[in-house]
Amino acid sequence: MTTVPPEPAPPAVEPGTETIVAPAAAASVENAVLAEAADVVEGALDAREEEALENLDNPRRLLLVHAHPDDETTSTGVTMARYAASGASITLVTCTRGEEGEVVSPDLAHLTSAGDAALAEHRMQELAAALEALGVEDHRYLGDPGEYRDSGMAGTPSNEHPQAFCRTPVDEAALRLVSVIREVRPQVVVTYDPRGGYEHPDHIQAHRVATRAVDLAAEDSVAGGEPWKVGKVYWSALPESLVREGLRRMRAAGDEGFGELDPDGELPFTTPDAEITTVVDGRDFFDAKLAAWRAYPSQVSLDTPFLRMAEDPREFWGREYYRLARGRAVPDSDNPDGRETDLFAGIA
Ligand SMILES: [Zn+2]
Numbered sequence: 001m002t003t004v005p006p007e008p009a010p011p012a013v014e015p016g017t018e019t020i021v022a023p024a025a026a027a028s029v030e031n032a033v034l035a036e037a038a039d040v041v042e043g044a045l046d047a048r049e050e051e052a053l054e055n056l057d058n059p060r061r062l063l064l065v066h067a068h069p070d071d072e073t074t075s076t077g078v079t080m081a082r083y084a085a086s087g088a089s090i091t092l093v094t095c096t097r098g099e100e101g102e103v104v105s106p107d108l109a110h111l112t113s114a115g116d117a118a119l120a121e122h123r124m125q126e127l128a129a130a131l132e133a134l135g136v137e138d139h140r141y142l143g144d145p146g147e148y149r150d151s152g153m154a155g156t157p158s159n160e161h162p163q164a165f166c167r168t169p170v171d172e173a174a175l176r177l178v179s180v181i182r183e184v185r186p187q188v189v190v191t192y193d194p195r196g197g198y199e200h201p202d203h204i205q206a207h208r209v210a211t212r213a214v215d216l217a218a219e220d221s222v223a224g225g226e227p228w229k230v231g232k233v234y235w236s237a238l239p240e241s242l243v244r245e246g247l248r249r250m251r252a253a254g255d256e257g258f259g260e261l262d263p264d265g266e267l268p269f270t271t272p273d274a275e276i277t278t279v280v281d282g283r284d285f286f287d288a289k290l291a292a293w294r295a296y297p298s299q300v301s302l303d304t305p306f307l308r309m310a311e312d313p314r315e316f317w318g319r320e321y322y323r324l325a326r327g328r329a330v331p332d333s334d335n336p337d338g339r340e341t342d343l344f345a346g347i348a
Helices: 023-057 071-085 106-113 116-134 170-184 201-217 240-252 283-294 313-317
Strands: 061-066 089-094 138-141 188-191 232-237 278-281 319-326
Touching: 023 170, 061 071, 061 170, 061 201, 071 089, 071 116, 071 278, 071 283, 071 319, 089 170, 106 116, 116 138, 116 283, 170 201, 188 201, 201 232, 283 313, 313 319
Parallel strands: 061 089, 061 188, 089 138, 188 232
Antiparallel strands: 232 319, 278 319
16 A cells, blocks of 8 residues: 555674674664664654554545456446545555456567566556556555456366365455454445456456455454445446447447447346446546556556447446445435445445
8 A cells, every 4th residue: 555654674783893893882882773763763663553543533534445457447446536526535445456467568568578477567656657647645466466367257277276266265355354444444335247348357346356255344253353334336337228229329430349249139238227326527637547448558458448438438437336245325306317426425
C-alpha cells in the first residue's frame, strides 16, 4: 500500500568503527544508535497508526475485491475515482498479478515469453499507475504479491498450476481478506457476481473469497482483530439492455467488433436490467478511467470495440452498474429508473 510512510532505513554502520572504539564506548554508541533507531521506528508507527485511525474516522469506507490488474479500472474505475474525489477511503485488493493475461501491445510482446516474474512486475507497475490516475492510494495484493497466480481462462492448463488462485481453498484466502476487512472496516464491499461476470475462474473465486470473508469478518469466533460487519455488498454488473443496444448500434454501423455476439442472442456476461439495483454516475470521471486504461499498455488497447459500443463512450463507460447482494437498497427518489445512485445510500 502506498498510504503508509516508507520503512525507515536501518541506521548506517560505518565499517571499521568497532576497531577504534573501546568496548564500553562501543556499547554506548550501539545503545545510542539503537535508541535513535527505536525513535525513528516509533515515529513511523505513530504516523501509521494515526493514518489508520484517520481512515477509520472517515464515514465512507469502500473496499473493492478484484481478480487481476485492470479489472478494477474496467468494472469500477469511475466509481473509485468518484468516491476517491469525494473524500471516501478506498481500499483495493487485487487477488493475482495477471500472469496469464494476454499481452496485447506488439511493443511489449517480449513480455509474453519473459516468464511470470517479468510480466507480473510489469503488471504491478501498470496497476500502480492506474491507481494514481484514479486517485486511489490504498492498494494491497491478497497475501504477498504473487501468493496467488492468475489461473488463466477456464479449461486452460494454467488452471492446474499449484498456485492458481482458482485452486486455493476458499477459507484460506478468505482469512487473509478478513484481516483487511477488520483493519479498514468498510461499510461497503464491491466484488463480482457468482458467475464472476464472464466466468473467468479467478473472478468466480474472487466472488467466493470476498463473500466468505465478509461472513467470517463478522464472526466473534474468528480470531485476529475486532469483528466487523459490512453493511452492503455489491456485485458489479453490465446491464443487458445496454450491451444489446451497443451491439445493435455497432452492427448498424457495419462495425465487425464482437462479431461472435448476437445482439438478440444469449449474453450470459450481462445482468438482466430488472436485477440492477444501483447506478453510479461517474461521467465526470470518465477521463480518469481512460487515463487508468492507458496505464495498461500490456493488456488494454484503446482501439477496442468496447469503446465503440456507444456514440459517446463517456455515456456507456462513465456509468457503472451494480446489483445489491447484501444490505438494504435505498433508491434515489430523484432517479426516474428507481435505482440507488450511491453505494453508501442508507449508511453514510
Ligand atoms: Zn480479470
